[in-house]
Amino acid sequence: MSTKPAIGFCGLGAMGMGMATHLVKQGHPVTGFDVYAPSLEKFCSAGGTRSTSLAASAADKAFYIVMVASSPQAQPALFGADGIVKALPQGATLILCSTVASSYARSVEREMRGVGRGDVFFIDAPVSGGAGRAADGTLSIMAGASAAALERGKWLLEEMSAPGKLFVVDGGIGAGSNMKMVHQILAAIQILAVSEAYGFAARLGLNGQDVFDKVVKSQGWSWMFENRSQRTLKEDYFPGASAVTIILKDAGIITYMSRSVNFPSKLCSVAEQVYFSALDRGWGANDDAGLVRLWTSNPVSSISSTETSDKESKLQLVVDLLTGIHLVSAAEAISLAHHVGIPLPQLYELACDAAGGSEMFKQAGGNMIEILEKKGDGTGSVLGGYTEKLKLAVDKAQEIKCPLFLGSAALNELLATGPELSLVKLLEAYRVAGGVQGEIEIQ
């Protein structure tokens, strides 16, 4: 029998299943709970122990991980009559890995004290990296908690994350969720950008595989593009791996939070409206890679690229579209982080390599942070080239009557920097300097 500590685990979806089975592989006795019976079956086949009661999954577990989809799912699981909190043993460590508003994470801490479970060590620890890295135990994890709780739970967070990818964010409970939200602004924008790029390309007559091959080696690269393309190219949307409703939930948390602190989350709002449109079409449960169907009903990999010199210049337009969007999304995320007081270098370290990563974030993000932290004056960071290239893409899209929701909005942000076309001006449009600094708070 294993000598490693037993772990309780609630929420065996795409991410949770990977995380829980990874812990099984590492030699932990893991007891899993999920409302969906086939997931429990699958978890058993992978060596886990099933539990059909939340209380039973938590009884006698010194460590418990919650990885459900949202706070409305977490709340009854944690605090229901037959819930986790009541059943945990004295002094247990409870880790909430779901993406939730930071205010929700803080409310969990309060409510545990309120129900007499102030003895539980609680960690707010959302993750990033996708199902593959979850299963490999190489996630990025953003953790906020008391020093005592971190001391107890850190080994377990390390077990699930890649070396150097456990980010302990200062600020206690809520700080991890804040960091995750800022990261998700990149994800929410870039997920739609994948479909907008493939949709534009399809209407230009470009083959999906050609687009993939070009983009992944270009300045237009993003983690999301590389990841989602696997499903886009196979039309693997039913259900695929990540439903539209999942990223819409995150986008909703971000824009609601942004409004509450008077921050203009411009591109993220654009993405959110398009996600709503996808819901209206009945695509909520489909993979978000299927948003490309807003542009084309043909499989993108079935299109035969025109075999002329034209093809290369058209592919370049797609790269320029993505590059422009990613540049502005980097400014938006970093500005929001600054606005709400998240450590910018830590965000940079985290996001370059996580699901919100992009070549433009890597290239320009450091410079943006220097400007915001007044370490650089932004001299030499002129956006003229990116603006002119994005303009050509938007011109072409207009010519072929192809909507570019993000591309046109990103271009307007670049144009609004005025004749200077500088990073400084781009960041000023997000008003970080004069912004209301404040803690992220949502009820």
Place this chain on the structure above:
Amino acid sequence: MSTKPAIGFCGLGAMGMGMATHLVKQGHPVTGFDVYAPSLEKFCSAGGTRSTSLAASAADKAFYIVMVASSPQAQPALFGADGIVKALPQGATLILCSTVASSYARSVEREMRGVGRGDVFFIDAPVSGGAGRAADGTLSIMAGASAAALERGKWLLEEMSAPGKLFVVDGGIGAGSNMKMVHQILAAIQILAVSEAYGFAARLGLNGQDVFDKVVKSQGWSWMFENRSQRTLKEDYFPGASAVTIILKDAGIITYMSRSVNFPSKLCSVAEQVYFSALDRGWGANDDAGLVRLWTSNPVSSISSTETSDKESKLQLVVDLLTGIHLVSAAEAISLAHHVGIPLPQLYELACDAAGGSEMFKQAGGNMIEILEKKGDGTGSVLGGYTEKLKLAVDKAQEIKCPLFLGSAALNELLATGPELSLVKLLEAYRVAGGVQGEIEIQ
């Protein structure tokens, strides 16, 4: 027989038919040409003379009016082998009333000189006001031309326009079209706003007629709202009176022109992308009031409003949505006018009462112009109230998963004004101060 001068007229669509029959009623012998035979029939029944050849319609006409839909239609009509320019008598006056890019109007003048018709007096005179005012001879007309041409053609422009609604714009050929384009940025945004408002209202469970009654007496009033509602409430979209392709053409001219002078036409770009989406659904030839179908497939007048105190607060959210959009659209149009050097007081006088008019343009436009002309410091013009109200509308829309393309973008512009929430900051976001001043030029 009439002693009034004979007039040739090309383009008997919704607007042209009204203008031409009005001239007939005023006692002019009018010879009309159109490629669509039923329009010629209709024109004959109204007392006009039909012509099945462009050349014949122009022969011996000292005055000729062109009111086709676009420059691609105007070009062959004017310069084709059997076209108007070749057939006009010596020293004729030619008035182009179509909405075209100013650069196209200038190219017509050049080309006439090039083909040896420098003797023709040419006037660039786009109109606004809708089919009803066209038929009543009470249009608003924006005219640019040489003094000599205006001297000859002014009486005819006055015949078609309301008293005080003939605006002679300084700058010669192209100036009228520039003014019209700036006006159309209001129209292009506000047409989508009508559908967004009715769509939001439908999802809130509000009856269309209730919405109409509330909005037309409120700060959310716009000319477009009052005008388009007549068709929205009857689902009169097939074909209705103004096709999506018409406003999309104007939006396209505006955003292309804006990109070429580095001006961020933010809300207009949002509207353009949604118009593209409507084309994708096959709605191009339908009335633009039918865009509400992006939100609801039920007739908005069939919805039974909830009869509770709730109803009034929901109606107020719809008013606040429109108010916020119209406020930002006013800033966008006035900033563009300033950017390209159009006389702002003339724009104000024109637009308050034309198809781009709105209560917010009237209320805030004058103040914005004072700020841009450095006559006022914008003190006291604080947007806080509008921002907070629009925020509540966007919060509610998010809750019911209703896309607000314009509402969310307008809110972000207001939020981006920072803690000052002032008109000055709103205008600065359009970078007029540091903008590249330049003539509008499109090829």
